[in-house]
Amino acid sequence: xxxxDLVHAHAAPQGFIRKYIFSLDHKVIGLQYYFLALIAVFxxxxxxxxxxxxxxxxxxxxxxxxxxxxxxxxGLLTMHGTIMxxxxxxxxxxxxxxxxxxxxxxxxxxxAFPVLNMLSFWTTFVAFVVLISAFFVGGGAPLHGWTGYAxxxxxxxxxxxxxxxxxxxxxxxxxxxxxSLMGALNFITTTLDLRAKGMTLMRMPLTVWAWFIxxxxxxxxxxxxxxxxxxxxxxxxxxxxxxxxxxVVNGQVMGHRGGSPLLWQHLFWFFGHPEVYIAIxxxxxxxxxxxxxxxxxxxxxxxxxxxxLMAIGFMGFMVWGHHMFMSGMSPYSAFAxxxxxxxxxxxxxxxxxxxxxxxxxxxxxxxxxxxxxxGFVSLFVSGGLxxxxxxxxxxxxxxxxxxFVVGHFHLIMGVAAxxxxxxxxxxxxxxxxxxxxxxxxxxxxxxxTLLGTxxxxxxxxxxxxxxxxxxxxxxxxxxxxxxxxPLQTFMTYAAFVTIAVQLVFLFxxxxxxxxxxxxxxxxxxxxTLEWTTATPPPxxxxxGRTPVVNHGPYEYSVPGAARDYTxxxxxxxxxxx
Amino acid sequence: MSSTVTSDxxxxxxxxxxxxxxxxxxxxxxxxxxxxxxxxxLRRARLGLAVxxxxxxMLFVSFTSAYIIRQGLPTxxxxxxxxxxxxxxxxxxxxxxxxxxxxxxxxxxxMECARRHITREAALAPVRSIPGIxxxxxxxxxxxxxTVVLGLGFLFGQFMAWKELADRGFLLATSPSSxxxxxxxxxxxxxxxxxxxxxxxxAATALVRRPVEARRIVVDITxxxxxxxxxxxxxxxxxxxxxx
Numbered sequence: 001x002x003x004x005d006l007v008h009a010h011a012a013p014q015g016f017i018r019k020y021i022f023s024l025d026h027k028v029i030g031l032q033y034y035f036l037a038l039i040a041v042f043x044x045x046x047x048x049x050x051x052x053x054x055x056x057x058x059x060x061x062x063x064x065x066x067x068x069x070x071x072x073x074x075g076l077l078t079m080h081g082t083i084m085x086x087x088x089x090x091x092x093x094x095x096x097x098x099x100x101x102x103x104x105x106x107x108x109x110x111x112a113f114p115v116l117n118m119l120s121f122w123t124t125f126v127a128f129v130v131l132i133s134a135f136f137v138g139g140g141a142p143l144h145g146w147t148g149y150a151x152x153x154x155x156x157x158x159x160x161x162x163x164x165x166x167x168x169x170x171x172x173x174x175x176x177x178x179x180s181l182m183g184a185l186n187f188i189t190t191t192l193d194l195r196a197k198g199m200t201l202m203r204m205p206l207t208v209w210a211w212f213i214x215x216x217x218x219x220x221x222x223x224x225x226x227x228x229x230x231x232x233x234x235x236x237x238x239x240x241x242x243x244x245x246x247x248v249v250n251g252q253v254m255g256h257r258g259g260s261p262l263l264w265q266h267l268f269w270f271f272g273h274p275e276v277y278i279a280i281x282x283x284x285x286x287x288x289x290x291x292x293x294x295x296x297x298x299x300x301x302x303x304x305x306x307x308x309l310m311a312i313g314f315m316g317f318m319v320w321g322h323h324m325f326m327s328g329m330s331p332y333s334a335f336a337x338x339x340x341x342x343x344x345x346x347x348x349x350x351x352x353x354x355x356x357x358x359x360x361x362x363x364x365x366x367x368x369x370x371x372x373x374x375g376f377v378s379l380f381v382s383g384g385l386x387x388x389x390x391x392x393x394x395x396x397x398x399x400x401x402x403x404f405v406v407g408h409f410h411l412i413m414g415v416a417a418x419x420x421x422x423x424x425x426x427x428x429x430x431x432x433x434x435x436x437x438x439x440x441x442x443x444x445x446x447x448x449t450l451l452g453t454x455x456x457x458x459x460x461x462x463x464x465x466x467x468x469x470x471x472x473x474x475x476x477x478x479x480x481x482x483x484x485x486p487l488q489t490f491m492t493y494a495a496f497v498t499i500a501v502q503l504v505f506l507f508x509x510x511x512x513x514x515x516x517x518x519x520x521x522x523x524x525x526x527x528t529l530e531w532t533t534a535t536p537p538p539x540x541x542x543x544g545r546t547p548v549v550n551h552g553p554y555e556y557s558v559p560g561a562a563r564d565y566t567x568x569x570x571x572x573x574x575x576x577x
Numbered sequence: 578m579s580s581t582v583t584s585d586x587x588x589x590x591x592x593x594x595x596x597x598x599x600x601x602x603x604x605x606x607x608x609x610x611x612x613x614x615x616x617x618x619l620r621r622a623r624l625g626l627a628v629x630x631x632x633x634x635m636l637f638v639s640f641t642s643a644y645i646i647r648q649g650l651p652t653x654x655x656x657x658x659x660x661x662x663x664x665x666x667x668x669x670x671x672x673x674x675x676x677x678x679x680x681x682x683x684x685x686x687x688m689e690c691a692r693r694h695i696t697r698e699a700a701l702a703p704v705r706s707i708p709g710i711x712x713x714x715x716x717x718x719x720x721x722x723x724t725v726v727l728g729l730g731f732l733f734g735q736f737m738a739w740k741e742l743a744d745r746g747f748l749l750a751t752s753p754s755s756x757x758x759x760x761x762x763x764x765x766x767x768x769x770x771x772x773x774x775x776x777x778x779x780a781a782t783a784l785v786r787r788p789v790e791a792r793r794i795v796v797d798i799t800x801x802x803x804x805x806x807x808x809x810x811x812x813x814x815x816x817x818x819x820x821x
């Protein structure tokens with residue numbers, strides 16, 4: 001438990017291990033999370049590349065895996081989804097940037113419980129290692145997809161990957177739950193208890209609001225996923241029947257009786273839908289922060305943005321059933337879930353219009369962080385607009401097992417959140433490493449990635465409407481599906497280009513750490529507290545100073561002010577330069 | 578990363594109220610030169626505990642919903658090929674469990690005594706440190722030790738209850754209802770073991786001459802966690818007994 005057993009004299013450490021490995025400094029921990037997510041995202045991307053190659057050249061011999069068999073394909077699919085959702089989309093925007101910048105943005109010297117913070121990173125790391133090890137055990141990676149539907153996930157003899165691989169998968173998820181809960185505990189306590197003088201709730205940057213609300217979502221959701229995982233492990237290893245009904249596998253009657261596969265779906269999606277918002281809310285926070293900063297205008301409707309975040313978080317817990325329209329649920333339940341899901345469009349639209357309203361009439365500076373923030377809004381809208389389609393049971397039932405859904409969630413949850421991560425990387429890189437990233441490479445990265453991801457994921461909507469099934473490893477055997485292969489080929493080529501340009505990003509990231517243009521303490525002329533301190537920030541963030549906050553987070557172009565931005569720590573009267 | 582040690586007192590602001598200055602940051606509560614602010618640390622630890630028990634509540638909420646839904650579900654019987662209700666109510670060894678409940682409630686009271694005792698100690702510590710002042714030796718009773726013994730007694734009692742159920746033929750995988758009995762009581766026991774570990778730690782800190790104010794924080798939040806465990810057990814017992 002978070003307690004004083006974590007009490008620790010927390011002066012700046014000197015040894016390498018305490019400084020960089022088992023560090024208590026939230027900034028180092030934030031970077032550790034970021035680099036873990038970086039390893040994870042390239043792993044996940046490599047798996048998707050193998051899948052895309054296999055879809056158009058089914059007999060190709062591929063590096064590491066040889067010719068992909070259907071079960072190998074499902075293993076790649078499971079691991080791609082799990083790695084991306086948990087170790088990239090949950091890890092980088094929340095644990096990575098949140099850890100680094102939440103304490104600084106509220107004027108705190110560290111997180112509330114630094115030892116717990118360190119533990120939560122290393123627990124996440126262990127979860128990642130356990131997950132990856134599923135590739136190397138007998139039978140290989142599990143086949144049940146990142147959603148792990150029972151009874152497939154609950155029966156060790158249901159397929160090659162369902163033996164030890166599936167146990168490792170569940171164990172990894174359970175460990176990840178514990179790590180996320182520790183992280184959420186720290187984020188919430190820190191935000192409530194460690195704000196600097198003058199940092200009232202309504203003066204917090206929208207990034208802090210997003211991390212705070214995301215932490216609350218995590219706190220409520222991961223406990224439920226943990227409970228689902230415990231039941232699954234009991235079913236698999238101790239013969240209980242929580243999820244498994246009477247079933248016959250390979251002609252053999254299994255010993256289970258009366259379990260409910262739907263129970264898994266309910267518990268999983270009660271976590272799973274808030275998880276979508278855990279992935280995207282930090283991106284919304286970053287987009288708000290950057291669009292205001294680079295438009296040199298206050299964010300349009302600050303309070304509306306805060307209340308919209310709360311509304312999205314709250315309603316996110318009431319819509320999980322829209323993932324289960326196919327399960328034969330009562331039409332009345334389906335109607336309620338459908339209505340609630342479409343209602344989430346309202347706060348989402350409030351946010352979108354407020355972003356556009358902020359850009360409108362602003363003195364827009366199109367630096368790379370701003371481009372990625374605009375890209376985030378673009379993808380959020382494109383991916384979001386297919387949401388109301390899928391929210392209706394009558395449309396969801398024909399579309400559910402097609403590429404339409406794959407296109408929808410990749411745009412809104414996957415790529416939009418990734419654009420949030422890119423925007424945050426380009427924006428905060430100068431504060432984290434004291435140098436700027438190369439702007440030309442960044443712009444190449446932006447335009448190719450934006451067009452590339454649209455080229456990959458937009459055609460999926462068409463494929464879905466044409467009836468192309470998802471999760472199939474090969475389309476060569478069904479006549480109407482073979483006609484769609486040329487479009488799949490186009491998407492694979494688009495993936496080649498998009499992945500290649502990520503190597504440009506990787507080069508820019510590491511090259512700029514050493515050789516990038518030196519950055520001043522406030523290169524973007526932004527207002528929040530991280531830009532008031534040295535670059536990179538000292539161990540206690542403010543070098544012994546005590547920040548006192550006198551202004552809101554987005555006071556740009558204030559009439560009568562000496563310059564077009566007012567720092568949060570500027571004197572309460574009009575600032576003088 | 579440059580290394581700077583905080584030496585200035587800093588003021589934190591919470592919910593618009595101004596709070597006394599504290600030193601340093603995070604859960605260390607100490608800076609370069611000043612003495613730690615235990616009040617601040619206690620409040621933060623209590624807040625952390627309140628946040629930390631939320632997922633435990635969510636865990637049991639989701640088990641409860643699974644329990645209630647499973648009760649009402651029909652099962653396909655492979656012999657008759659018809660849907661039947663297979664929920665067999667488990668007769669809990671309720672006399673034994675009632676004794677266990679009593680033991681846990683008493684342990685909660687002894688825990689509260691330990692908490693109040695150390696709170697008083699911590700409050701008097703500054704006075705004691707003044708040379709020449711003597712408050713006399715207070716009678717100290719090993720409340721923490723007694724709580725640990727009662728906690729272990731409860732766990733032993735639970736073990737006996739499981740053994741009795743097993744002797745009657747109700748094993749973990751025997752029927753859906755017995756699975757839930759073991760699941761709910763087992764998960765509670767695991768969380769209680771966490772509380773016992775915290776108690777042993779709290780008792781151990783007394784031996785290594787940690788300041789009484791620091792020990793007080795450990796005892797205080799362990800006590801609240803312990804009370805939560807007692808309430809959670811009463812809930813689990815009531816659920817299993819009343820919603821069979």
